[in-house]
Structures are given as structure tokens and as C-alpha cells.
Amino acid sequence: MKILHIQPLAIPDVKVVRFGRFRDERGYFVESFRKSDMQGNCYDRCFEGVEFLQTNESYSHAGVVRGLHFQWNPRMGKLVRTLVGRMVDLVLDIRKGSPYFGKIIAYDMPVSRDADYGEWIWVPPGFAHGNFFPEPSQIEYSCSGEYSPGCEAGISPLTRDLDWSLCDPALKVQFDQIAGSGILSSKDRDGLTLSAWRSDMRSDNFVFGQC
Numbered sequence: 001m002k003i004l005h006i007q008p009l010a011i012p013d014v015k016v017v018r019f020g021r022f023r024d025e026r027g028y029f030v031e032s033f034r035k036s037d038m039q040g041n042c043y044d045r046c047f048e049g050v051e052f053l054q055t056n057e058s059y060s061h062a063g064v065v066r067g068l069h070f071q072w073n074p075r076m077g078k079l080v081r082t083l084v085g086r087m088v089d090l091v092l093d094i095r096k097g098s099p100y101f102g103k104i105i106a107y108d109m110p111v112s113r114d115a116d117y118g119e120w121i122w123v124p125p126g127f128a129h130g131n132f133f134p135e136p137s138q139i140e141y142s143c144s145g146e147y148s149p150g151c152e153a154g155i156s157p158l159t160r161d162l163d164w165s166l167c168d169p170a171l172k173v174q175f176d177q178i179a180g181s182g183i184l185s186s187k188d189r190d191g192l193t194l195s196a197w198r199s200d201m202r203s204d205n206f207v208f209g210q211c
Contacts, residue, residue, distance in 0.1 A: 006044040007108060010102045010166040011189035013048035014091050014127065015046055016107065017120040029119055032081070033142075048121060050077065052142040055085075060133040064174075065182040067130015068092050068104075068191070071152040072205035074145035075125035081118060085137025088171055090157060092128040094197065097208035102194050103163045107173040126211030128155050130188075132178050136145075148174050153202065156191035158184075160172055 002020035008015065017038075021028040038047040060066065064205045067090055070076070080089060089107045093100040107121055131139070155162075158179060164172050197203050 001031045001037040003037060003041055006041060006046070007093075010105050011091065011093055011103065014044070014105065014107075015044065015122040016123060018117050019120070020117055020197045021120065023116060025150075027098050028113075028211070032118060032120075033079075046124070047095060050144050052079065052144055053146050054143045055140065056143065057138065057140050059138045060136070061183060062135045063182050064170055065130070065132045065157055065179055065184050065188070068128035068155045068157050069152065070128040070132065070154070070206075071149060072202065073151040075205070076143050076145035076147075077122065077124040077182055077210065078141045078143055079122050080129075080131075080139060080141040081120045082109045082111045083138040083140055084111060087131050087133060087137050087139050088174065089123075090132065090196075091121075091123050091129040092130075092155060092162065092173075093109060093126070094128050094155070094203070095126040095206050095208040095211055096198070098126075098204060100166075101208070102161070103166050106167050106175065108168075108171060109141060110146075117194075122210065126206045132157075132158050132175055132182065134174065134178065142177060149183055153197070154188060154191040155194055155197055156189060158189065159191070159193040166176045191205060
């Protein structure tokens with residue numbers, strides 16, 4: 001796996017892993033994941049001890065908004081990439097005591113077959129994850145915990161008590177434009193507010209420094 005760099009985002013525990021493609025006149029070949037390279041990367045130790053136990057794929061129509069989802073027991077981190085189209089990833093810090101608690105960031109992840117690289121975004125445990133799709137898109141994500149339906153919850157991406165101050169303003173404008181008439185599941189649209197989650201006993205599963 002040709003790791004070009006690992007970049008921390010505005011919330012530093014959230015990382016973007018850029019990896020190289022090997023191109024020739026036929027197209028390209030890419031080794032998009034190799035466990036030993038990820039765990040042994042000398043620039044960043046964020047994957048040490050992380051085991052990916054489940055890989056999911058989803059397709060979304062243009063205008064879809066998903067999230068913001070998280071799980072405890074087991075806690076679940078997600079390594080996410082766009083296969084086709086354009087995903088804008090959303091990440092919300094829900095770790096009690098974190099200096100970033102309640103802050104949400106967005107990262108734009110379009111795919112081009114002509115690019116010399118691909119990207120993963122790493123969303124570790126302690127964060128709620130979602131995305132929106134300006135065009136039809138297919139994504140893949142590997143999870144560090146198996147799905148546990150009795151131990152999941154979600155915060156609505158539409159709730160007004162999220163702090164968007166660290167988000168790229170242009171991506172926030174795009175989110176607002178899509179979310180105004182977007183396609184959301186009723187579960188996501190009616191998800192918890194941040195304040196409701198903070199006062200929920202289950203939120204004690206995510207404490208800064210313990211996730």
C-alpha cells in the first residue's frame with residue numbers, strides 16, 4: 001500500500017489517509033488497504049491495535065443525507081471511502097470532556113478515475129458519523145466493531161444545537177441546500193438533539209481519553 005500521507009482534520013483524531021495509484025496506458029492499479037502498512041505507518045500511530053471486522057457498501061441517490069450514527073458495546077470506528085460519485089463526510093465529536101464536543105466537520109471526497117491517488121477518512125470511536133451526496137454515489141466502509149443493533153443511536157444532522165464553526169463554510173452551504181429538501185430516513189430526521197444525547201445515560205460510554 002503506497003501511503004502518500006495521513007492528514008489530521010480540524011478535529012485532529014479524524015484523519016484522511018491518501019494512498020497512491022499505479023497508472024499506465026491501461027488505467028490504474030491500487031492497493032487500497034494493507035493492514036501492516038496502516039498499523040506500521042511511521043507518521044501516525046492512529047491504527048495501532050485496530051482490527052477491521054466488517055465491511056459495508058452503500059449506494060445513495062443525489063440529495064441523500066445519512067447519519068449521524070454511532071455505536072457502543074462494541075465501540076465502532078469506521079474507515080470510509082468513495083467508490084463512485086461524490087460523498088461529503090460528516091463527523092461529530094460526542095466524547096464527553098473533549099474540547100471539540102458538539103463540533104461537526106465536513107470533508108469533501110469526490111472520486112476521479114484520472115487522479116493519482118485515492119482517500120480514506122478514519123472516524124474513530126467517540127464520533128458520530130454521517131454524509132451527504134450531491135450526486136449519485138457508492139461508498140465502502142470498514143468497521144472496527146461488528147454491528148450491534150441494541151447498542152446504537154443517532155443524532156439528527158438537522159438538529160440546531162450542533163457547532164459548525166470548524167466546518168468549511170462552502171460545505172456547510174452545500175449541506176444546508178441539500179438538507180432543506182434532502183432525502184433522509186425518518187430515523188435520521190427524528191434523531192436525538194445533541195443536548196438530549198448529552199443528558200442520556202448512554203452518553204457515558206464516550207468519554208474523552210477513554211475511547
